[in-house]
Amino acid sequence: EHLYKIPLNLQGQNREQIVCDHLKLDVPEADMTDWSAMVDKVMNLKKQVKIALVGKYVELPDAYISVVEALKHSGYANDAEIKLNWVNANDVTTENVTELLKDADGIIVPGGFGHRGTEGK
Missing domain, CATH: 3.40.50 (Rossmann fold)
Structure with a gap:
């Protein structure tokens, strides 16, 4: 496991939506494509x-x-x-x-x- 996976894991658990709902924020889902690619690279050097x-x-x-x-x-x-x-x-x-x-x-x-x-x- 790697520290950089945490944002992806949180997104996979829908945590950002839970926080946004609690704070009554209407924001689009984060595009984690670039982050995911970076994590994949770091995990496969x-x-x-x-x-x-x-x-x-x-x-x-x-x-x-x-x-x-x-x-x-x-x-x-x-x-x-x-x-x-x-x-x-x-x-x-x-x-x-x-x-x-x-x-x-x-x-x-x-x-x-x-x-x-x-x-x-």
């Missing part, structure tokens, strides 16, 4: 792209929520599922960088704030 996200706060993924959501949506637009590999910047050394990032199709290093934010990246 053709490719997979592996992205290494290297950051200081990877133990707290919500710290990077805007980056993660942007990656998901860029993947949807390109018919690709984004698989994230969270890499703690503090764990990256000259000796292990190749091993840590070898499977990545791309690498994202979100910007930091001040000296501490970029140290180790």
Whole structure:
């Protein structure tokens, strides 16, 4: 299941009409054709792209929520599922960088704030 299916499920249960009736609104039924096509595309992505996200706060993924959501949506637009590999910047050394990032199709290093934010990246 996917969050984007919720509007379709609600429409399938006639929920929008129930709300409109309660509020005494006379509106036409929503045309969900484009939305349905988008959901179908998101549910059937053709490719997979592996992205290494290297950051200081990877133990707290919500710290990077805007980056993660942007990656998901860029993947949807390109018919690709984004698989994230969270890499703690503090764990990256000259000796292990190749091993840590070898499977990545791309690498994202979100910007930091001040000296501490970029140290180790």
